Amino acid sequence: MIKLIGIKKYFKTKLGISHALKGIDLEVSKGEIFGIIGKSGAGKSTLLRTVNLLERPSEGEVILDGVSLTSLKEVDLRKQRRNIGMIFQHFNLLSSATTFKNVALPLEFAGVDKKEINERVKYLLEVTGLSDKENHYPHQLSGGQKQRVAIARSLASNPKVLLCDEATSALDPETTKSILELLKEINKKFGVTILLITHEMEVVKTICDRVAVIENGQIVESSSMVEMFSNPKANVTKALVRSAFHISLPESIEKNLIQIPTEGLNPILKISFVGDVATETIISDLVMKFGLRINILQAHIDVVSNSPIGIMLCQVSGVQEQINLGIEFLSNSNIKTEVLGYVSGNIKYTA
Ligand SMILES: Nc1ncnc2c1ncn2[C@@H]1O[C@H](COP(=O)(O)OP(=O)(O)OP(=O)(O)O)[C@@H](O)[C@H]1O
Numbered sequence: 001m002i003k004l005i006g007i008k009k010y011f012k013t014k015l016g017i018s019h020a021l022k023g024i025d026l027e028v029s030k031g032e033i034f035g036i037i038g039k040s041g042a043g044k045s046t047l048l049r050t051v052n053l054l055e056r057p058s059e060g061e062v063i064l065d066g067v068s069l070t071s072l073k074e075v076d077l078r079k080q081r082r083n084i085g086m087i088f089q090h091f092n093l094l095s096s097a098t099t100f101k102n103v104a105l106p107l108e109f110a111g112v113d114k115k116e117i118n119e120r121v122k123y124l125l126e127v128t129g130l131s132d133k134e135n136h137y138p139h140q141l142s143g144g145q146k147q148r149v150a151i152a153r154s155l156a157s158n159p160k161v162l163l164c165d166e167a168t169s170a171l172d173p174e175t176t177k178s179i180l181e182l183l184k185e186i187n188k189k190f191g192v193t194i195l196l197i198t199h200e201m202e203v204v205k206t207i208c209d210r211v212a213v214i215e216n217g218q219i220v221e222s223s224s225m226v227e228m229f230s231n232p233k234a235n236v237t238k239a240l241v242r243s244a245f246h247i248s249l250p251e252s253i254e255k256n257l258i259q260i261p262t263e264g265l266n267p268i269l270k271i272s273f274v275g276d277v278a279t280e281t282i283i284s285d286l287v288m289k290f291g292l293r294i295n296i297l298q299a300h301i302d303v304v305s306n307s308p309i310g311i312m313l314c315q316v317s318g319v320q321e322q323i324n325l326g327i328e329f330l331s332n333s334n335i336k337t338e339v340l341g342y343v344s345g346n347i348k349y350t351a
Pocket of ligand 1: 011012013018020038039041045046047199
């Protein structure tokens with residue numbers, strides 16, 4: 001549905017040329033919810049804005065549903081843009097217009113007749129849960145309600161694609177959840193493909209099917225959600241996953257961690273698993289089969305794309321040969337195991 005080929009974007013600044021995008025290739029399938037995540041300044045907004053050519057790429061091609069937007073004349077591009085809705089962090093509503101009018105405006109501009117506008121707007125307000133707010137002005141609405149108006153407006157022209165620019169960053173966690181649920185509902189109901197950018201892993205974790213990580217104007221990793229959470233590869237992705245799982249070694253262990261295997265020191269293991277692998281089974285297998293002692297330092301299980309994903313940090317002690325066999329056993333059971341380092345058994349866990 002969306003295909004970006006070799007997208008580069010340069011900005012001329014007083015300090016010289018700024019390379020915001022350095023050759024992005026990306027493909028988003030029809031009906032997918034695709035997330036682009038990255039830190040501030042990574043190039044997310046610039047990338048999203050190249051999809052509807054709000055930002056024309058310096059090099060590369062944007063193809064939407066088989067049509068090369070970058071090759072179109074302005075008049076044809078304007079027609080194609082009706083296939084692309086967009087919502088923003090700060091909603092961008094017309095403050096002097098009611099909810100009804102804000103949603104109706106794109107249809108009025110497109111010359112749709114009054115009766116049809118009336119029916120379509122009422123329907124979209126019902127879908128977005130705003131039927132009782134149609135005569136309210138933006139200043140009379142909460143942040144979540146304003147974003148609902150913006151979503152209804154973006155759907156007015158029945159777009160094939162919805163671009164979301166940090167759509168929930170200005171909202172509290174509870175409202176964020178309800179807006180993400182609405183986006184998911186819209187994706188299902190209308191089959192609209194959603195491309196969103198965010199700096200929050202929680203957002204992609206909640207609704208995306210696939211995700212790409214952008215750093216310094218380049219996509220450094222792109223995968224399904226389960227793959228990203230269970231097997232992150234790039235350092236930036238590992239850091240994002242760690243922050244989403246709120247999991248890290250206790251300071252007392254971290255600062256005493258030795259990277260070289262040493263006689264008498266205990267390995268610290270990071271055990272990651274996907275699916276219905278129960279934590280108790282892993283622990284009891286290590287204890288019963290290999291006679292190991294396991295001290296769980298931290299553990300967290302979350303649900304990503306309907307799959308349970310778990311991460312556990314533990315300190316293991318026992319006979320070295322048995323420890324090696326235990327690690328081998330976990331790996332053979334499709335449980336990813338990493339040795340983070342080694343510590344003395346005397347070091348106590350202090351938070
Ligand atoms: N109009 C512009 N002129 C010059 N440089 C720009 C312009 N727009 C973006 N940049 C630069 O391009 C890079 C990417 O910016 P962009 O806004 O796309 O990042 P971002 O990931 O969306 O960041 P944030 O999350 O902070 O919005 C930054 O270094 C930024 O300074």
